[in-house]
Amino acid sequence: MKNYCVYIAGVGGQGVVRTSVIIGLACVKKGVGIVMSEIHGMAQRGGSVPAEMKIGDAYSPIIEQGGTDLLISFEPAESLRAMNKLSKDTVAVVNTRPIVPVTVALGTSMYLDPQAYIDELKTKLKKVVVLDAESIALEAGNVLSLNMVMLGAAAATPGFPLEKEFLVAAMKDNLPARAMDANLRAFDMGFQQATKDLQ
Amino acid sequence: MSDILTAESGSKLYLLGNEAVVRGALENGISVAATYPGTPSSEIGDTFMDVAKDAGMYFEFSANEKVALEVAAAAAASGLRSFVWMKHVGLNVASDSFMSIAYTKIRAGMVVLTADDPSCWSSQNEQDNRWYARLGNTPVLEPSSPQEMHDLMKYAYEISEKSELPVLMRTTTRISHMRGVVTVGPVNVGKRKGEFEKDATRFPILPAIAYVAHKRIIATLAELAKDADASPWNKVYKRGGKLGIITSGPTFNYAMDVVDEYDLKADVLKLTYTYPFPEQTVLNFLKDHETILVAEEVDPIMEKEVLAILGKYGLQRKIYGKLDGTMPMPYEFSPDILKAGISKALGVTLPEKAAATSGLTLPARPPVWCAGCPHRATFYAAKKAVEHLGIKNAVFPADIGCYSLSAAAPYRMGDYCLSMGSSVGLANGIDAATDQKVMAFIGDSTFFHSGMPAVVNAVHGDHKIVIVVLDNRITAMTGGQPNPGMPMNGMGEVAPEISIEQIVKAMGVGFVKTVDPANLAATQAVMEEALQFDGVAAVISKHPCVMIKTEEKSEKSTRQKLIFTVDKEKCDECMVCVTQFSCPAMFIDKDGKVAIDAEQCNGCAVCVQVCPQKAFRVRR
Numbered sequence: 001m002k003n004y005c006v007y008i009a010g011v012g013g014q015g016v017v018r019t020s021v022i023i024g025l026a027c028v029k030k031g032v033g034i035v036m037s038e039i040h041g042m043a044q045r046g047g048s049v050p051a052e053m054k055i056g057d058a059y060s061p062i063i064e065q066g067g068t069d070l071l072i073s074f075e076p077a078e079s080l081r082a083m084n085k086l087s088k089d090t091v092a093v094v095n096t097r098p099i100v101p102v103t104v105a106l107g108t109s110m111y112l113d114p115q116a117y118i119d120e121l122k123t124k125l126k127k128v129v130v131l132d133a134e135s136i137a138l139e140a141g142n143v144l145s146l147n148m149v150m151l152g153a154a155a156a157t158p159g160f161p162l163e164k165e166f167l168v169a170a171m172k173d174n175l176p177a178r179a180m181d182a183n184l185r186a187f188d189m190g191f192q193q194a195t196k197d198l199q
Numbered sequence: 200m201s202d203i204l205t206a207e208s209g210s211k212l213y214l215l216g217n218e219a220v221v222r223g224a225l226e227n228g229i230s231v232a233a234t235y236p237g238t239p240s241s242e243i244g245d246t247f248m249d250v251a252k253d254a255g256m257y258f259e260f261s262a263n264e265k266v267a268l269e270v271a272a273a274a275a276a277s278g279l280r281s282f283v284w285m286k287h288v289g290l291n292v293a294s295d296s297f298m299s300i301a302y303t304k305i306r307a308g309m310v311v312l313t314a315d316d317p318s319c320w321s322s323q324n325e326q327d328n329r330w331y332a333r334l335g336n337t338p339v340l341e342p343s344s345p346q347e348m349h350d351l352m353k354y355a356y357e358i359s360e361k362s363e364l365p366v367l368m369r370t371t372t373r374i375s376h377m378r379g380v381v382t383v384g385p386v387n388v389g390k391r392k393g394e395f396e397k398d399a400t401r402f403p404i405l406p407a408i409a410y411v412a413h414k415r416i417i418a419t420l421a422e423l424a425k426d427a428d429a430s431p432w433n434k435v436y437k438r439g440g441k442l443g444i445i446t447s448g449p450t451f452n453y454a455m456d457v458v459d460e461y462d463l464k465a466d467v468l469k470l471t472y473t474y475p476f477p478e479q480t481v482l483n484f485l486k487d488h489e490t491i492l493v494a495e496e497v498d499p500i501m502e503k504e505v506l507a508i509l510g511k512y513g514l515q516r517k518i519y520g521k522l523d524g525t526m527p528m529p530y531e532f533s534p535d536i537l538k539a540g541i542s543k544a545l546g547v548t549l550p551e552k553a554a555a556t557s558g559l560t561l562p563a564r565p566p567v568w569c570a571g572c573p574h575r576a577t578f579y580a581a582k583k584a585v586e587h588l589g590i591k592n593a594v595f596p597a598d599i600g601c602y603s604l605s606a607a608a609p610y611r612m613g614d615y616c617l618s619m620g621s622s623v624g625l626a627n628g629i630d631a632a633t634d635q636k637v638m639a640f641i642g643d644s645t646f647f648h649s650g651m652p653a654v655v656n657a658v659h660g661d662h663k664i665v666i667v668v669l670d671n672r673i674t675a676m677t678g679g680q681p682n683p684g685m686p687m688n689g690m691g692e693v694a695p696e697i698s699i700e701q702i703v704k705a706m707g708v709g710f711v712k713t714v715d716p717a718n719l720a721a722t723q724a725v726m727e728e729a730l731q732f733d734g735v736a737a738v739i740s741k742h743p744c745v746m747i748k749t750e751e752k753s754e755k756s757t758r759q760k761l762i763f764t765v766d767k768e769k770c771d772e773c774m775v776c777v778t779q780f781s782c783p784a785m786f787i788d789k790d791g792k793v794a795i796d797a798e799q800c801n802g803c804a805v806c807v808q809v810c811p812q813k814a815f816r817v818r819r
């Protein structure tokens with residue numbers, strides 16, 4: 001099988017690692033190969049948190065230049081952070097809610113209107129699904145389910161190699177039982193929103 | 200209970216390399232494990248903390264890496280299999296004892312894992328700890344995946360017991376923090392207690408003993424060299440080509456992905472048992488290939504071994520690697536870097552996938568202190584104290600921990616740091632070498648790790664320095680492990696809490712005061728007293744890290760945290776809060792006034808004390 005490469009971008013505390021672990025567990029449940037790379041430590045204190053993974057039979061999880069099939073970005077500006085790993089064949093799922101770093105208030109950085117980052121992505125990639133994952137998560141019952149909204153949306157994109165049953169089974173293994181209902185709702189709402197968007 | 204301990208033999212788990220190695224230890228008779236946390240090795244300790252008690256083994260977070268290594272060495276000398284791990288620079292701390300273990304030998308298997316950090320993801324350097332094997336006379340294994348981190352524990356203990364030497368396992372960030380599918384075997388934990396049988400001919404390591412021992416070590420390593428040559432772990436992946444790639448660790452993965460993706464005619468020699476260097480295996484591989492690429496992170500260690508073999512056997516081969524500039528010398532590799540190296544060695548141009556590009560400049564997003572972090576308030580108060588006293592050109596050596604971030608804007612303190620524990624030593628030196636006032640900042644965990652000798656030095660040397668101990672009640676930077684200042688140990692049991700205040704008093708520090716940095720004015724006042732004290736002054740700034748509070752909160756959800764907001768009428772846009780205090784929960788709203796992100800606010804209430812207009816208030 002050709003490897004399917006997923007790049008997940010976000011900011012410390014948004015659930016990037018958790019989301020990628022669920023995707024990986026779903027691969028194990030389906031019986032497909034998975035390797036993933038995460039960065040811990042310094043980067044976690046509000047810094048950029050990238051995770052990259054290859055589903056298939058790769059040795060290394062590190063994605064080649066232009067090699068990303070799916071970008072899941074939890075934050076608009078972060079979606080452009082690894083631009084050289086994206087290409088015009090990449091599909092992206094992007095959350096609209098910005099997290100403005102302190103460097104902006106300090107005057108050492110600029111944060112544009114979040115739409116500018118999303119527009120840039122739209123001109124460069126094949127397809128970009130845009131969603132306000134935070135509002136959807138709130139509607140689903142728990143703002144902490146933001147990452148499951150993103151996962152649901154990702155699952156709706158063409159070419160995504162994991163069926164819902166495997167993802168849900170992985171969620172059940174990895175998320176607290178009491179939050180399960182909200183998480184499942186969040187997943188479904190993300191899935192539906194993306195499906196609509198993709199039509 | 201954790202899967203890592205309970206999963207049945209044959210199960211496929213999805214594990215981080217750092218988790219897989221714990222399962223590997225649990226399957227192979229581990230009895231005693233010890234560490235001092237450090238990225239990228241920390242999750243090994245976090246995982247042992249979860250399972251050690253249930254597994255019936257012993258685990259501790261030691262005060263520093265040297266103690267951890269000594270705990271493991273003594274266990275292995277007492278006939279128990281042991282495991283000790285640390286980040287690469289941790290081995291510098293442990294190195295003094297590490298150098299002697301090969302001389303004294305051990306009785307049961309001992310594995311020392313070093314997690315190197317090419318590209319300095321979370322470290323002060325990218326030193327290559329394979330050198331330590333050569334200095335310390337220990338065999339080296341280099342895994343390439345979580346499965347191999349798991350499987351190599353068995354092999355490592357076998358090598359260790361056969362040779363009576365510790366085995367050094369070298370991982371890197373990309374292996375320790377790689378997640379993959381791991382097939383596990385049956386758990387088989389070792390016995391809890393052994394016995395230290397005295398042997399005056401080896402353990403006291405007197406000069407006469409060491410003199411004899413060194414000769415024996417050389418013979419042992421020569422034996423091991425044969426094993427390395429016969430090792431099934433050093434293996435050729437044949438694709439039938441004239442180019443041979445010699446590689447190890449994460450670089451093996453990149454090489455294989457490139458060779459497979461482009462269907463290249465190149466054979467890959469994966470070396471896993473890399474010291475003693477498998478000379479015959481490599482010689483045969485050299486003979487079989489016209490051109491060789493040596494690909495390794497960080498230093499050209501294998502490459503020089505290869506050149507030595509060519510010289511020794513009078514063989515001519517073109518060697519591509521770091522020394523001829525084909526492969527970059529610093530930083531971690533990637534599939535793209537391997538692709539470039541392999542193309543050059545093959546003399547072909549491989550197709551490039553057009554990457555997307557963007558002209559937009561992205562906002563810098565460096566790591567910052569959490570909202571509500573006590574360090575921010577401590578540095579704020581210290582800065583105000585120095586300013587208020589009109590002290591010019593003060594120097595602020597800050598140690599390694601979350602407070603290292605004091606070097607960033609807007610604080611720009613953290614002037615000088617070399618290693619853990621260095622802040623106080625450097626303060627001694629600045630006091631001796633200049634007339635500048637010096638204030639050293641050191642965390643609780645770092646104080647216990649390596650800060651104490653320099654405090655003794657300051658008192659004995661009559662240095663006029665201020666030492667600020669940032670006691671946030673945890674080892675925060677590495678993910679929140681317990682330390683000797685806390686009433687808990689690595690097994691999760693209640694343990695005696697050690698008082699930093701009593702220690703510095705006992706060391707003879709003349710001025711010792713404990714403050715709560717959440718009270719800015721009181722903290723500033725004590726800092727001013729300390730700065731004016733004629734002698735060594737210690738200020739212990741004690742307030743828990745927000746990580747601890749979050750845990751408490753989830754347990755007692757009844758105690759709601761306070762969340763602050765800004766009274767827009769009062770805010771006059773002076774921006775003191777965002778440009779001087781700088782909390783990530785604060786942002787500038789569309790109306791130009793400061794606002795607070797309720798999601799991030801941890802309710803520390805320090806902003807209330809910072810704002811000249813008293814514009815911050817509790818949100819109702």
Ligand SMILES: Cc1ncc(C[n+]2csc(CCOP(=O)(O)OP(=O)(O)O)c2C)c(N)n1
Pocket residue numbers: 235236237238286288289292599600601602619641642643644645646669671673674675676677
């Ligand atoms: C020799 C060595 N061991 C371990 C580390 C990893 N490390 C970096 S910061 C840190 C924790 C320091 O804890 P503390 O001093 O209490 O500061 P905090 O992060 O809690 O603010 C550790 C263990 C290191 N850099 N060097």
Ligand code: SF4
Pocket residue numbers: 045567568569571572573574601671675676744745746
């Ligand atoms: S983890 Fe704790 S010590 Fe580190 S920045 Fe956050 S609050 Fe501060």
